Amino acid sequence: QPVLTQSPSASASLGASVNLTCTLSSEYSRYAVAWHQKQPEKGPRLLMKVNRDGSHTKGDGIPDRFSGSSSGTERYLTISSLQSEDEADYFCQTGGTAFGVFGGGTKLTVL
């Protein structure tokens, strides 16, 4: 099964931009990932799916401030014009026909 690696934490200032990275284990470099946001006391929310070629498809209602890209085994989530409500945990996820797998998550702090 693929392994997804994320940095445990990230921080950026209000109004700035931040890039979150999800690294796929090398043998799964062709896999797409989905990015999910988990705010406290709320269920997770799909942000987008990011393909190997960097194309991405957003979930319903996700603002333009959120974008995705790819390079090799890395899948990126970029959040621009950071707002206070963006402070949350961000998880990448992939899987196969019979399973799902998550990265460990990145806790984003908005300063």
Add this chain to the structure above:
Amino acid sequence: QVQLVESGGGVVQPGRSLRLSCAASGFTFSTYGMHWVRQTPGKGLEWVALIWQDGGYKYYADSVQGRFTISRDNSKNTLDLQMNSLRAEDTAVYYCARGIYNGVWHYFDYWGQGTVVTVSS
């Protein structure tokens, strides 16, 4: 709009059983695979189980294989998770999630709010 509402969580002793339910609305339930995902305290998300649209295929994480059973009733738009032989490490918030499958992999496009399961003596 798509809604997923979990219920059935609670406090249960180790070794006992609990049944979770998820009520779905706002979409044609029978045309989507459905999943259970959990988040343990202070930790990340863990995929638990998957059931295909017609219930014909079911898959489980190794950590719950043989103890948990996923099922669905397409006439009632409900998804269930029967959890037996519960362990302390099953303590988590359990989410149901709608799956999107493109022929290669599943991802989750809608999630419920979660129901809390605490396994403790």
